Amino acid sequence: MNIILNNNIEQIEADSIVVTDLLRIKNFTFKMLVVKINGTLVKKSDYEKTAIHEGDDVMVLHLISGG
Amino acid sequence: MTIEEISKTLQSKKVGIAGCGGLGSNCAVALVRTGLHSLLLVDYDVITVDNLNRQYYFLDQVGMKKVNALRENILRINPGLNIVVSDCKLESADVPLLFSGCDVVVEAFDLADQKMMLIETMLEFLPHIPVVSGNGMAGWGRTNILSSQKIDNLYICGDGISEVGPGMPPLAPRVGIVAHMQANAVLEILLNS
Numbered sequence: 001m002n003i004i005l006n007n008n009i010e011q012i013e014a015d016s017i018v019v020t021d022l023l024r025i026k027n028f029t030f031k032m033l034v035v036k037i038n039g040t041l042v043k044k045s046d047y048e049k050t051a052i053h054e055g056d057d058v059m060v061l062h063l064i065s066g067g
Numbered sequence: 068m069t070i071e072e073i074s075k076t077l078q079s080k081k082v083g084i085a086g087c088g089g090l091g092s093n094c095a096v097a098l099v100r101t102g103l104h105s106l107l108l109v110d111y112d113v114i115t116v117d118n119l120n121r122q123y124y125f126l127d128q129v130g131m132k133k134v135n136a137l138r139e140n141i142l143r144i145n146p147g148l149n150i151v152v153s154d155c156k157l158e159s160a161d162v163p164l165l166f167s168g169c170d171v172v173v174e175a176f177d178l179a180d181q182k183m184m185l186i187e188t189m190l191e192f193l194p195h196i197p198v199v200s201g202n203g204m205a206g207w208g209r210t211n212i213l214s215s216q217k218i219d220n221l222y223i224c225g226d227g228i229s230e231v232g233p234g235m236p237p238l239a240p241r242v243g244i245v246a247h248m249q250a251n252a253v254l255e256i257l258l259n260s
Contacts, residue, residue: 032180032183034183034190036190039219041190041191041194059218061202061218061221061223063179063183063186063200063202064179064202064203064228064229064231065177065178065179065182065230066177066201066203066229066230067088067091067175067176067177067182067204
């Protein structure tokens with residue numbers, strides 16, 4: 001399926017995945033992440049159970065220290 | 068818009084500054100110079116000599132609370148400002164009440180976990196209020212990779228990769244650039260709405 005990940009089209013070798021799968025597939029190993037699907041915040045505790053479907057607009061923001 | 072029109076529009080707006088370090092202090096100064104009148108300043112920290120390499124404070128203010136020193140400094144630019152300070156280490160439970168009256172919130176924390184906490188809480192409880200975050204500005208040079216990105220009501224300024232660490236300190240030019248990118252994003256939100 002195709003999804004939009006951080007404004008880029010991304011092909012995923014599965015019909016449906018959960019957020020945890022996406023983070024593993026993309027090798028996003030950072031701790032400080034903010035994830036939104038179609039504009040809605042997904043809490044860390046929901047990563048395992050929140051599905052990502054064909055055409056979903058996903059944002060994974062990695063926050064880093066400094067300021 | 069003329070300067071007068073910009074000033075008039077900004078007079079009725081209120082901006083929350085979460086964190087008064089390198090990002091927050093410089094961003095607040097830029098907004099006040101542009102005509103913003105009402106600010107909510109949040110920080111728990113005290114100024115140290117190490118902060119003077121990038122933060123908008125002065126040697127004789129070392130030891131002062133950042134919120135009080137920043138209030139003092141921006142009042143020197145415009146004595147008519149309406150400033151509320153909150154001298155606290157911000158926790159998730161405080162965010163909704165504290166920032167509910169703001170038109171925009173500037174995320175200007177130092178640590179990634181604090182940034183994440185504020186963004187997540189704002190997205191969950193106050194999703195209608197735009198948040199302008201600073202993310203990735205350590206080191207020097209590489210001006211061309213600093214950018215500003217808008218995701219719904221969340222604005223991200225910085226390069227997204229330059230984390231503070233050994234050999235990669237936060238320095239005045241890049242922190243200042245990102246602080247001003249944040250101020251610029253705030254203006255875009257307030258003047259275009």
